[in-house]
Amino acid sequence: MQMTYSEPNLPLVRRLEAVGFRAWPASSVVYDGSWQVRLTGSHPSKRLNCVVALDPSDHRDIALRLEKASRRFEAHGRPLLIRQTPLSPKQLIDHLEASGWECFEDVVTMTCDLATLELPDTMDHLPTHDVGRFVDADITVHRTDPALKPALAEIITGIKPPTGLFIIEDPQSGPLAATLCVQDNDLAGIMSLAVRVDRRGQGLGVEILSTALRWARMRGARTAWLQVVATNEAALALYARTGFKEAYRYHYWRKMDAA
Numbered sequence: 001m002q003m004t005y006s007e008p009n010l011p012l013v014r015r016l017e018a019v020g021f022r023a024w025p026a027s028s029v030v031y032d033g034s035w036q037v038r039l040t041g042s043h044p045s046k047r048l049n050c051v052v053a054l055d056p057s058d059h060r061d062i063a064l065r066l067e068k069a070s071r072r073f074e075a076h077g078r079p080l081l082i083r084q085t086p087l088s089p090k091q092l093i094d095h096l097e098a099s100g101w102e103c104f105e106d107v108v109t110m111t112c113d114l115a116t117l118e119l120p121d122t123m124d125h126l127p128t129h130d131v132g133r134f135v136d137a138d139i140t141v142h143r144t145d146p147a148l149k150p151a152l153a154e155i156i157t158g159i160k161p162p163t164g165l166f167i168i169e170d171p172q173s174g175p176l177a178a179t180l181c182v183q184d185n186d187l188a189g190i191m192s193l194a195v196r197v198d199r200r201g202q203g204l205g206v207e208i209l210s211t212a213l214r215w216a217r218m219r220g221a222r223t224a225w226l227q228v229v230a231t232n233e234a235a236l237a238l239y240a241r242t243g244f245k246e247a248y249r250y251h252y253w254r255k256m257d258a259a
Contacts (some may be wrong), residue, residue, distance in 0.1 A: 023182040024062060026038035026040045032056070032068065051083065052087075080255065082254075106229070107249060108227070114217045117224075117242070125167070127215060128167060129165070137153050141175055141194040142194045153164070156180065162219065164215045166179050176204055177204040179193035179194070188223070190209065190226040209238070
């Protein structure tokens with residue numbers, strides 16, 4: 001798959017990548033030059049288990065460094081994934097293509113100006129401080145394997161910047177929607193937003209998103225950001241209506257025999 005190379009705002013990309021790492025922390029992070037090797041043995045999230053190159057000029061010894069990273073991933077029982085951002089060296093992507101790797105997911109990073117956003121004057125849902133309750137809600141609305149509860153709780157507990165955990169619940173049927181908002185100085189990241197399948201299309205996504213954004217703006221955040229898979233048309237439409245615009249995209253690569 002031949003990728004195209006645009007001219008994104010690289011300083012913005014660097015800043016959003018940095019806050020993204022802090023907003024969803026891997027349990028193990030090591031550096032090989034400017035390549036960040038992220039591994040989390042307890043959770044399969046691709047963002048927590050990938051190699052991310054953070055300097056377009058750092059393309060020495062590509063094959064050797066990939067082999068070294070592969071051994072680390074094998075030790076954790078994980079397939080080696082490369083996360084391509086606008087900061088990735090073109091030589092690295094060319095090497096992956098020439099070596100038969102597959103680009104298998106396209107993710108859109110979006111931002112919006114919180115100062116110009118029209119948000120409700122009041123917050124209908126205050127953030128909870130109960131991580132266990134939030135994790136239960138997140139697992140329910142995402143239909144995630146309950147066995148991942150301890151790992152997800154560990155990830156959320158490990159987030160260093162101030163974090164708002166938001167849930168919309170029904171007294172009879174339980175959690176309907178959930179998201180978390182990570183405020184990192186003037187930037188606020190919307191993470192893991194989901195609405196329960198049987199309650200989608202009823203405005204709950206807008207409701208919980210607006211609540212989280214208002215919380216962040218009240219705390220001094222000026223720009224919100226989020227990441228969404230490019231095939232999730234419903235979410236892209238929701239975010240576009242709210243005022244989010246595409247900042248850049250990233251992609252995952254894997255060896256063909258790992259597909």
